[in-house]
Amino acid sequence: MSVFKTLTATLLLCAIAMPAPAQDYFISNAKLVTNTVDGIVKDADILIRNGKVAQIGSGLVAPADVELIKADGKWVTPGIIAPFSQLGLVDVSAEDTTNDITSEYSHTSISELASDSFNPKAVSIANTRRRGITHAVVSPRAAGESIFGGTGLVANLSGEFDSIEKEQAFIYIQLGGSGTDLSGGSRASTFRQLRGAIDDASAYPARFKGPEDGDTLSRQDAAALVKAIRGQIPLLIASDRASELLKIIELKTAYRKLDIIVLGAAEAWKVADQLAKAEIKVMVDPHDNLPANFDRVESRLDNVILLDKAGVNYAITNAGALGVSKPITLTQHAGNAVGNGLDWNKAFTAITQTPAEWFGLENTQVSTGRTATLVVWDGDPLEVTSAPTMMLIDGKRQSLKSRQTALRDRYSPTREDTRPHKYR
Amino acid sequence: MIIWSMKNLRLTLSAAASIAFLGACGDNSDTKTTSDSDVAAPFASTYLPQPSETTLITNARIIDGTGQEIENASLLITDGKISAIGNNVTGDATLTIDANGRYVTPGIIDIHSHLGNYPTPSVRAHADGNEVTSPITSEVWAEHGVWPQDPGFDEALQGGVTTLHILPGSANLFGGRGVTLRNVASRSVQGMKFPDAPYTLKMACGENPKRVYGQKGGPGSRMGNVAGYRKNWIKAQDYQKKRAKGGDDFKRDLQLETLADVLDGKILVQMHCYRADEMVQILDIAKEFDYKVTTFHHAVEAYKIGDILKDNDTCAAMWADWHGFKMEAYDGILENVPFVHAAGACAMIHSDDQNNIQRLNQEVAKTWANGNRAGLNISKAEAWKWLSTNPATALGILDETGTLEVGKRADVVLWSADPFTTYARPEKVFIDGALHFDKESGLKPKSDFRLGYGEIK
Numbered sequence: 001m002s003v004f005k006t007l008t009a010t011l012l013l014c015a016i017a018m019p020a021p022a023q024d025y026f027i028s029n030a031k032l033v034t035n036t037v038d039g040i041v042k043d044a045d046i047l048i049r050n051g052k053v054a055q056i057g058s059g060l061v062a063p064a065d066v067e068l069i070k071a072d073g074k075w076v077t078p079g080i081i082a083p084f085s086q087l088g089l090v091d092v093s094a095e096d097t098t099n100d101i102t103s104e105y106s107h108t109s110i111s112e113l114a115s116d117s118f119n120p121k122a123v124s125i126a127n128t129r130r131r132g133i134t135h136a137v138v139s140p141r142a143a144g145e146s147i148f149g150g151t152g153l154v155a156n157l158s159g160e161f162d163s164i165e166k167e168q169a170f171i172y173i174q175l176g177g178s179g180t181d182l183s184g185g186s187r188a189s190t191f192r193q194l195r196g197a198i199d200d201a202s203a204y205p206a207r208f209k210g211p212e213d214g215d216t217l218s219r220q221d222a223a224a225l226v227k228a229i230r231g232q233i234p235l236l237i238a239s240d241r242a243s244e245l246l247k248i249i250e251l252k253t254a255y256r257k258l259d260i261i262v263l264g265a266a267e268a269w270k271v272a273d274q275l276a277k278a279e280i281k282v283m284v285d286p287h288d289n290l291p292a293n294f295d296r297v298e299s300r301l302d303n304v305i306l307l308d309k310a311g312v313n314y315a316i317t318n319a320g321a322l323g324v325s326k327p328i329t330l331t332q333h334a335g336n337a338v339g340n341g342l343d344w345n346k347a348f349t350a351i352t353q354t355p356a357e358w359f360g361l362e363n364t365q366v367s368t369g370r371t372a373t374l375v376v377w378d379g380d381p382l383e384v385t386s387a388p389t390m391m392l393i394d395g396k397r398q399s400l401k402s403r404q405t406a407l408r409d410r411y412s413p414t415r416e417d418t419r420p421h422k423y424r
Numbered sequence: 425m426i427i428w429s430m431k432n433l434r435l436t437l438s439a440a441a442s443i444a445f446l447g448a449c450g451d452n453s454d455t456k457t458t459s460d461s462d463v464a465a466p467f468a469s470t471y472l473p474q475p476s477e478t479t480l481i482t483n484a485r486i487i488d489g490t491g492q493e494i495e496n497a498s499l500l501i502t503d504g505k506i507s508a509i510g511n512n513v514t515g516d517a518t519l520t521i522d523a524n525g526r527y528v529t530p531g532i533i534d535i536h537s538h539l540g541n542y543p544t545p546s547v548r549a550h551a552d553g554n555e556v557t558s559p560i561t562s563e564v565w566a567e568h569g570v571w572p573q574d575p576g577f578d579e580a581l582q583g584g585v586t587t588l589h590i591l592p593g594s595a596n597l598f599g600g601r602g603v604t605l606r607n608v609a610s611r612s613v614q615g616m617k618f619p620d621a622p623y624t625l626k627m628a629c630g631e632n633p634k635r636v637y638g639q640k641g642g643p644g645s646r647m648g649n650v651a652g653y654r655k656n657w658i659k660a661q662d663y664q665k666k667r668a669k670g671g672d673d674f675k676r677d678l679q680l681e682t683l684a685d686v687l688d689g690k691i692l693v694q695m696h697c698y699r700a701d702e703m704v705q706i707l708d709i710a711k712e713f714d715y716k717v718t719t720f721h722h723a724v725e726a727y728k729i730g731d732i733l734k735d736n737d738t739c740a741a742m743w744a745d746w747h748g749f750k751m752e753a754y755d756g757i758l759e760n761v762p763f764v765h766a767a768g769a770c771a772m773i774h775s776d777d778q779n780n781i782q783r784l785n786q787e788v789a790k791t792w793a794n795g796n797r798a799g800l801n802i803s804k805a806e807a808w809k810w811l812s813t814n815p816a817t818a819l820g821i822l823d824e825t826g827t828l829e830v831g832k833r834a835d836v837v838l839w840s841a842d843p844f845t846t847y848a849r850p851e852k853v854f855i856d857g858a859l860h861f862d863k864e865s866g867l868k869p870k871s872d873f874r875l876g877y878g879e880i881k
Binding site: 092127249270290291293294297328330335376382385387407408411412414420 | 746751783
């Protein structure tokens, strides 16, 4: 064991001592999505020095000492942000020992930090990164006897050990039909638990003489909810039914500091004006159009378009993103919002700038002086046929290889190799 | 309003005749009986095409499903069938549609769907797709669990799906019979059944059966799975002999009847199987008992054995990018479909999902692009085979649909744009030449379930 420990320590030291050097790049002739007031800039040349965007212009001359990346009119964009995922919390969903998404048998909830489970070396991180996603909101889910899933994080997808950008980024809460199973059996019980928890955290620490003194929460969980009660981090609340969304608006009216993001929000179009007025944010899936359950009987394909018209602050997600393979389809979901009538820029913002602002991420705009986090694509990023050709996160070039590309290359029919596959 | 013409009446008679197996289809040599009695097959198709006009679609870019893409082409539909296609088509049509350069393709066929047997809303009462009471349930039929009011059928139609195959779930080694449906509005599943399409048998490999039955008497391992297949094929061989012999002592056995029909080549095996090594073992079992595996479904590792699938004439039905959710899906890659295709095997897309079925063209576009990015050079027209041609082959209905060729059913989609882009949508969907979805006029089906819920103000 000691040899192993020493070896591990040495490897860790090496990793710390030798960070990948920030390189200099000149990306020529790009169709640049800036996510700033400049919008989309055609024929853009981008000079990156020491990991920062040094210059953006047209007809610039590439310095001799930088690597030239010819975009040839192709798209360069800020990195895509997966606004809801379980990346790094699970290797193989069906294998319990690899799956830290929920804690079925735990008596705590909010105070459980997903960052303690997060593994940046999970192969799904590199598999997802190579599809243009540079950051992910990583959420635990609720289980057991609590509607609270715990505290989620935000990470970049560099796969580095220091890739978590916010350890305590939000609190996950499950309402709706799924929530009733966790709280006692009815929507009344989920709201009792939710209000009780908020009251406990509001009265923390005065109410707690002993560890179990809260109406609903333990001292430990009440303490973990305090940041959210003060509006310092958002509550991410999964809910779909219009009548339930109105109850959430009531909650926001009673506790004005709460920063509420509703996940799912399939029937949000029915109460869009109220959501906009209450400044409640929503994260919707533009593929949702089936009455998948009785919380979302009135799902419709143009939900996001109606929310946009009403002035609701929205992000686009793929709500089915439970499995590790799902986040890679985020651009497709945004693209389909466009196919159904949403403006391209709005759809793109909903998977980049909007979630970045909600979760306090920086460097999701491409402008002079900022650290470069960007993706060079071989086509329109919202087209299913497009893929990244180059990526920078915080100025560092990222590998676009992964376990999937290794398997692909081993078994590629283009390969002329007669050796057994294990030797290829 | 539907006006039933003489043509439909004739079709009624023809369908009734074929139901009774009187050789109305002009193939007297093949008695299609699936049981030993002379009675009509139960639950026979009552599907009748909707009335259609003689329709000429002009100025289209046609991907025909045979690997061809034809510009400035026309398509003529007469009596619900394709009567002419190409650059020099003329005909007296009562309806002419100028495609204005837009794409026209065959209707999409999804070989793996649970619409109707796992419908939305997905409440407990609706979970009718899996008879999870024994690992051997070849006696159950998917169609008996299909709810024709599943709103998912309506949405799939708007995604261009004209034919779909509903399977039992994958808990069991022998899951039961699958059924091929026309994606049409009907009060009964019989009214959706694809006339004379062969039945299929759903089988399952790997993790699911051993997980479900591991604590319920087995199988509890992949060894138990294989033993379970072989023991029951032995029983089926015995039954097959007794059935052929007949006599008063012979008693029908629903469970073995389906298996014996597989051995007789009348029922097509559709087998859920992920891992490459496991598929190769299944192919050996098929050789031992002299039956054919028509298609491996999900087949996440099919790309590792494309050559073996080709040699065995076995198809693979796959996702574009699902992987990683269980151990046997851990090696999924984004190039599975094109790699299997490039090996010369029969590859296709499938959904297994009520959302993905609405945009299978995008699923193909994804995997097609990834294949070409990995060094292949597959045309869009060739890749289209993954959406209609190869599924039709694997369901035994290629002589009726799956491509746009003269004489076939006019299952046709007119797209707003290139179906390989995210932004394209079906604008018109024809089934047997009749318009079933039309974006322009707002024609679309609406499930009973969706009645009575409020509309936008």
